[in-house]
Amino acid sequence: DAKTTQPTSMDCAEGRAANLPCNHSTISGNEYVYWYRQIHSQGPQYIIHGLKNNETNEMASLIITEDRKSSTLILPHATLRDTAVYYCIVRVSYNAGNMLTFGGGTRLMVKP
Amino acid sequence: GAGVSQTPSNKVTEKGKYVELRCDPISGHTALYWYRQSLGQGPEFLIYFQGTGAADDSGLPNDRFFAVRPEGSVSTLKIQRTERGDSAVYLCASSPGLAGFNEQFFGPGTRLTVL
Numbered sequence: 001d002a003k004t005t006q007p008t009s010m011d012c013a014e015g016r017a018a019n020l021p022c023n024h025s026t027i028s029g030n031e032y033v034y035w036y037r038q039i040h041s042q043g044p045q046y047i048i049h050g051l052k053n054n055e056t057n058e059m060a061s062l063i064i065t066e067d068r069k070s071s072t073l074i075l076p077h078a079t080l081r082d083t084a085v086y087y088c089i090v091r092v093s094y095n096a097g098n099m100l101t102f103g104g105g106t107r108l109m110v111k112p
Numbered sequence: 113g114a115g116v117s118q119t120p121s122n123k124v125t126e127k128g129k130y131v132e133l134r135c136d137p138i139s140g141h142t143a144l145y146w147y148r149q150s151l152g153q154g155p156e157f158l159i160y161f162q163g164t165g166a167a168d169d170s171g172l173p174n175d176r177f178f179a180v181r182p183e184g185s186v187s188t189l190k191i192q193r194t195e196r197g198d199s200a201v202y203l204c205a206s207s208p209g210l211a212g213f214n215e216q217f218f219g220p221g222t223r224l225t226v227l
Contacts, residue, residue, distance in 0.1 A: 043203050044218050102155045
């Protein structure tokens with residue numbers, strides 16, 4: 001699976017949009033981009049995934065560049081409960097057997 | 113509905129002892145994963161079960177680690193002759209195991225401390 005690069009930490013003001021970048025310059029054509037987050041003392045939680053089109057769900061939006069070498073996770077109105085470590089993962093397809101390969105992630109701190 | 117549960121939530125043991133960590137997946141999920149997370153790092157894959165069989169155990173660090181899932185539901189991760197370096201949070205995840213997208217649902221983890 002392709003390697004990802006994320007900033008170690010970011011701050012965001014409560015109520016503002018949080019934009020979390022991820023570089024995956026070696027991504028292959030059949031690899032998806034996944035985002036998970038891990039709130040303190042909990043297991044990781046799935047947020048969103050995409051292949052090449054932008055995606056939106058009730059939690060977040062995922063913007064993937066046209067060349068697919070980078071992406072941005074957007075939390076449109078960050079709350080204190082969004083403080084967590086956010087992991088960007090790329091992996092081939094989404095078959096059940098594929099494990100997740102986590103990097104260090106971005107520690108997002110949402111401040112009042 | 114009930115999520116993935118793991119017991120115990122905390123386990124303290126002495127170096128050289130044997131420990132068992134239990135995972136109860138979401139009912140009906142055929143795929144089950146174990147991960148290990150050291151302080152300040154992302155989770156690392158250990159082993160994946162599809163049904164009762166271990167389909168991929170490439171992440172197990174050595175032969176002191178073993179996992180079973182005899183009836184295709186509950187899984188137990190077993191660690192023999194524990195070492196201080198085994199101290200970590202052990203996470204279990206399950207997914208439906210169907211064709212197509214399979215979100216992995218994680219439990220809260222078991223924090224293992226080896227003294």
